[in-house]
Amino acid sequence: MRPTRSQAAVFAAILAASLLASLAAGWLGPQVDNSAYDWTFRHHPPRDVRPVSMLLTIDEESLSAIHGMAGLRPALAAALQTIAPARPAVVAIDLILADEGEPAGDAALEAAMAAVPRLVLACDLVDSGRRWEDPIPRFQSRAAAIGHVHGDPGPVDGVSRIVPLAKAAGHNRRWALSLEAFRQVSGAPFVLESPDDLEVAGTRIPAKAADSRALYIRYLPASAIPRVSLAELRRDPTLASRFRGKVVFAGVTAQSAMRDRMLTPYSDGAYMPGIEILANIFETLDRKDFLVPASNLAVALASLLLAALAVSAFAFRTGWQAYLLAAIVLVAAHAGPYLLFGRGIVFPYVAPASAAWLAAVGAGSFQFVTVRRRLGKSEAETARYQQAMHFVTHEMRTPLTAIQGSSELMTRYKLSEDKRKQIAELITSESKRLARMIETFLSVERLSAGEMELKREPFDACDVVEVCLARVRPIADRKQIRISTRALEPAALAGDRELMEYAVYNLLTNAVKYSSAGTEVTVSVSAEGSHLRIAVADQGIGMDQNEVKRIFQKFYRTNRAVASGERGTGIGLSIVEQIVTSHGGRIKVTSAPGKGSCFTLVLPALMGERAARAPGQGSA
Numbered sequence: 121m122r123p124t125r126s127q128a129a130v131f132a133a134i135l136a137a138s139l140l141a142s143l144a145a146g147w148l149g150p151q152v153d154n155s156a157y158d159w160t161f162r163h164h165p166p167r168d169v170r171p172v173s174m175l176l177t178i179d180e181e182s183l184s185a186i187h188g189m190a191g192l193r194p195a196l197a198a199a200l201q202t203i204a205p206a207r208p209a210v211v212a213i214d215l216i217l218a219d220e221g222e223p224a225g226d227a228a229l230e231a232a233m234a235a236v237p238r239l240v241l242a243c244d245l246v247d248s249g250r251r252w253e254d255p256i257p258r259f260q261s262r263a264a265a266i267g268h269v270h271g272d273p274g275p276v277d278g279v280s281r282i283v284p285l286a287k288a289a290g291h292n293r294r295w296a297l298s299l300e301a302f303r304q305v306s307g308a309p310f311v312l313e314s315p316d317d318l319e320v321a322g323t324r325i326p327a328k329a330a331d332s333r334a335l336y337i338r339y340l341p342a343s344a345i346p347r348v349s350l351a352e353l354r355r356d357p358t359l360a361s362r363f364r365g366k367v368v369f370a371g372v373t374a375q376s377a378m379r380d381r382m383l384t385p386y387s388d389g390a391y392m393p394g395i396e397i398l399a400n401i402f403e404t405l406d407r408k409d410f411l412v413p414a415s416n417l418a419v420a421l422a423s424l425l426l427a428a429l430a431v432s433a434f435a436f437r438t439g440w441q442a443y444l445l446a447a448i449v450l451v452a453a454h455a456g457p458y459l460l461f462g463r464g465i466v467f468p469y470v471a472p473a474s475a476a477w478l479a480a481v482g483a484g485s486f487q488f489v490t491v492r493r494r495l496g497k498s499e500a501e502t503a504r505y506q507q508a509m510h511f512v513t514h515e516m517r518t519p520l521t522a523i524q525g526s527s528e529l530m531t532r533y534k535l536s537e538d539k540r541k542q543i544a545e546l547i548t549s550e551s552k553r554l555a556r557m558i559e560t561f562l563s564v565e566r567l568s569a570g571e572m573e574l575k576r577e578p579f580d581a582c583d584v585v586e587v588c589l590a591r592v593r594p595i596a597d598r599k600q601i602r603i604s605t606r607a608l609e610p611a612a613l614a615g616d617r618e619l620m621e622y623a624v625y626n627l628l629t630n631a632v633k634y635s636s637a638g639t640e641v642t643v644s645v646s647a648e649g650s651h652l653r654i655a656v657a658d659q660g661i662g663m664d665q666n667e668v669k670r671i672f673q674k675f676y677r678t679n680r681a682v683a684s685g686e687r688g689t690g691i692g693l694s695i696v697e698q699i700v701t702s703h704g705g706r707i708k709v710t711s712a713p714g715k716g717s718c719f720t721l722v723l724p725a726l727m728g729e730r731a732a733r734a735p736g737q738g739s740a
């Protein structure tokens with residue numbers, strides 16, 4: 121099936137509308153995209169989990185054991201001293217140590233910091249992001265690096281999915297604490313930068329400069345990262361051995377004192393402590409388990425492709441094939457982001473899915489409507505054809521009966537030469553009439569189907585009227601109806617003479633058919649400027665205005681006409697109208713019930729030299 125031009129235009133409009141709507145939906149639907157991301161995330165858990173990091177947590181129990189936050193620095197110092205002999209790889213402390221504390225505690229912590237290798241300290245943005253809050257100099261001097269612990273919760277739902285690996289306060293830019301920890305483990309002197317990614321000791325990290333070096337955090341399943349609390353370590357110092365070679369993240373996990381907890385795609389409403397998020401960022405880097413967002417261009421192209429496929433399904437196929445193809449496109453639109461996630465690509469869900477849905481629904485309904493319309497049209501066509509066949513068989517019966525009857529007469533009875541001649545002539549004239557009827561019918565059919573061009577030969581209207589009058593007079597005489605002519609002015613016409621004869625003859629027979637004995641039918645041909653008028657007026661049964669409006673419809677007959685007992689098919693005038701309009705003319709009807717009707721054909725007259733050559737010109 122090939123769509124027509126206008127259908128193709130509608131299909132294209134649907135495509136454009138669905139694309140626009142889907143882009144709008146993609147813009148309005150980050151909530152849906154986020155939920156889809158989280159769902160997909162949970163269904164793609166990282167495999168082969170062997171965490172390199174380890175948490176040193178300050179939980180509720182630890183806090184009460186050290187008498188609250190005031191005792192934190194000496195207690196942390198003691199803990200660091202305990203694990204130092206186990207030689208952890210890196211110790212990252214997620215506490216903002218920006219204020220001077222109690223001198224003995226600060227001194228103890230500084231000493232402990234000196235005891236652990238590769239210390240990374242935290243800083244955070246303050247003053248609405250204008251300034252870094254750094255550790256006091258005595259701690260800073262012990263740190264191998266300082267990294268920011270600024271989280272970036274999703275703007276809509278507060279779920280932490282990405283981390284800005286770089287963050288700047290004015291011109292003062294810091295790498296994320298976990299990236300610094302990773303650099304320390306790798307022994308890289310610095311982080312190498314390119315517009316699209318960062319590089320640390322040969323590991324390329326896809327984090328674009330344009331997106332604040334944002335990186336998707338590939339969270340490990342809950343509790344995958346081992347932890348030891350301060351209180352546990354105090355109770356059992358042998359636990360220190362667990363920290364051997366580990367990247368340690370130390371920080372608060374106690375609900376009451378934790379300031380940096382966040383939701384994660386896994387958490388389902390439960391918050392994850394900041395240090396655990398930091399450890400997960402580190403694991404993402406260490407495992408090189410990177411997720412890369414699809415570019416806007418790729419999303420737009422994929423949406424366009426899906427919408428185009430969905431529209432094409434309905435533009436080029438129908439029925440179950442179209443629905444099947446559209447269903448495949450929809451499944452692809454829904455499964456695409458899921459499958460791409462497995463290949464490390466984060467693809468939005470709403471834009472492509474809504475593009476595919478809108479295009480499929482739009483094109484599907486459009487096809488439904490057009491198919492129905494086409495069905496209706498072909499049904500009407502069939503009905504028309506059947507009616508036409510009915511007309512043909514009905515109209516042809518009369519001459520056929522005459523021919524049959526006459527030939528039977530000739531064979532059965534011995535007839536005089538004169539009679540035989542008369543009957544033979546009748547047979548000839550009736551068969552000619554039959555042939556003419558067939559010719560007229562076929563011409564009109566072909567004309568209305570647009571398959572035939574109208575003949576354009578000049579002829580005289582009066583000639584046509586005279587011929588028709590000669591044929592109709594015997595019928596009129598039989599009904600005792602007088603036919604008079606008025607002002608038969610010679611007037612040239614261009615067109616198909618046969619068809620015009622059919623039209624005039626039809627008006628004349630109708631006038632006779634629908635009039636009663638003793639009345640008169642008047643025929644006139646008059647030229648009026650560039651037009652000529654052929655008028656047939658009768659004093660017959662007439663019609664009211666509603667009936668006049670409908671008489672050119674195929675198979676319509678007025679009740680009056682049916683009641684008159686005259687036989688008719690109700691098709692003649694519809695053919696007359698077609699003939700007249702195809703000659704560039706129109707029909708005027710005036711009528712009143714019981715008074716009579718007047719049918720006037722108004723036709724463009726043939727002017728000038730060609731008119732002079734019209735055969736029969738001036739003979740009437």
Ligand code: ADP
Pocket residue numbers: 626630631634658660661662663671676677678679680681682687688689690691692693694716717
């Ligand atoms: P038919 O005469 O075979 O029924 P037509 O198409 O020629 O079919 O005419 C359609 C209908 O218009 C007729 O059935 C009749 O009701 C009405 N009609 C046509 N001509 C006249 C007329 N001169 N006077 C009254 N009614 C007419």
